[in-house]
Amino acid sequence: MDSDTASRAVGRTRARARPRRTELAAFLRSRRERITPEDVGMPPGIRRRTPGLRREEVAQLAGIGVTWYTWLEQGRPINASPQVLDAVARTLRLDATEREHLYHLAEVPDATVGGESECLPEDLQGIVDALVPLPAAVANGRCDVLAWNAAYAAVFPHVVAAPPGERNFLLISFTLPPCCNPIANLEETAAGNVAVFRHRYSRHLGEPGWKNLVRRLQDASPEFARLWASHDVATPGPSVRVFRHHAAGHIRTRTTVMDVGSSPETRLIVYTPSDERSRERIDRLLADPGAAALDHRH
Numbered sequence: 525m526d527s528d529t530a531s532r533a534v535g536r537t538r539a540r541a542r543p544r545r546t547e548l549a550a551f552l553r554s555r556r557e558r559i560t561p562e563d564v565g566m567p568p569g570i571r572r573r574t575p576g577l578r579r580e581e582v583a584q585l586a587g588i589g590v591t592w593y594t595w596l597e598q599g600r601p602i603n604a605s606p607q608v609l610d611a612v613a614r615t616l617r618l619d620a621t622e623r624e625h626l627y628h629l630a631e632v633p634d635a636t637v638g639g640e641s642e643c644l645p646e647d648l649q650g651i652v653d654a655l656v657p658l659p660a661a662v663a664n665g666r667c668d669v670l671a672w673n674a675a676y677a678a679v680f681p682h683v684v685a686a687p688p689g690e691r692n693f694l695l696i697s698f699t700l701p702p703c704c705n706p707i708a709n710l711e712e713t714a715a716g717n718v719a720v721f722r723h724r725y726s727r728h729l730g731e732p733g734w735k736n737l738v739r740r741l742q743d744a745s746p747e748f749a750r751l752w753a754s755h756d757v758a759t760p761g762p763s764v765r766v767f768r769h770h771a772a773g774h775i776r777t778r779t780t781v782m783d784v785g786s787s788p789e790t791r792l793i794v795y796t797p798s799d800e801r802s803r804e805r806i807d808r809l810l811a812d813p814g815a816a817a818l819d820h821r822h
Contacts, residue, residue: 545600548630659672660794667693669691669692698744722756
């Protein structure tokens with residue numbers, strides 16, 4: 525490899541790393557600013573120009589150099605060891621999900637995972653269909669809905685009627701108007717949804733599909749933009765979701781998320797009715813496809 529070719533290769537590598545470093549810098553600042561001196565047993569002092577701890581205080585508590593930590597938070601291209609990242613994570617009181625997020629952003633090798641895939645296992649659609657009358661769908665890390673059963677189609681007609689490129693549950697939940705938005709308790713669930721999405725996003729920094737989706741959501745939804753700016757991260761878990769259907773009313777469910785082992789970042793989502801009335805409403809929609817269909821489009 526000649527010197528010009530090597531220089532171009534180095535330049536491409538740095539360009540790919542830049543979005544990840546920018547995200548790392550913003551994440552560290554957001555975590556530092558949420559911790560007060562009192563939280564770590566330090567005197568509050570006076571005339572603090574920024575909320576939370578100062579950079580030099582984080583460095584002191586973590587036992588690392590102030591200059592090194594400053595460069596890390598500024599997104600400079602420096603290498604971080606697992607031991608140093610662990611010290612920073614402990615000082616900033618990161619939970620397990622946030623710590624993993626930090627490792628991904630810092631590009632530590634043992635924290636990387638596989639990417640998403642839309643090539644679904646051959647038998648997966650049959651498994652999803654067998655779950656009827658429970659609504660179930662398969663989605664990728666970006667929240668694109670890839671497969672679903674009849675019960676899911678009955679409860680979420682706006683999702684399945686969308687063109688393939690628009691069949692994204694996060695986009696639909698943050699952009700559809702109230703008259704046809706399927707999420708009845710969005711105020712309760714929005715923060716968690718965005719935090720889970722950001723956790724996955726750290727594996728795909730710089731990828732056009734992910735960047736374009738975030739840009740669309742920020743432009744279309746001030747609420748998404750506000751939550752995205754918080755830099756919170758989380759992993760998916762069981763939750764209570766309340767959906768609305770124009771013909772059936774509110775449907776309360778418990779959500780179970782299971783990874784599809786043969787397809788990295790692909791997951792099976794199952795909605796179990798949490799009360800008898802919700803179960804009956806799903807059964808009624810399944811029995812009457814006309815009632816389950818869209819009542820209008822935007």
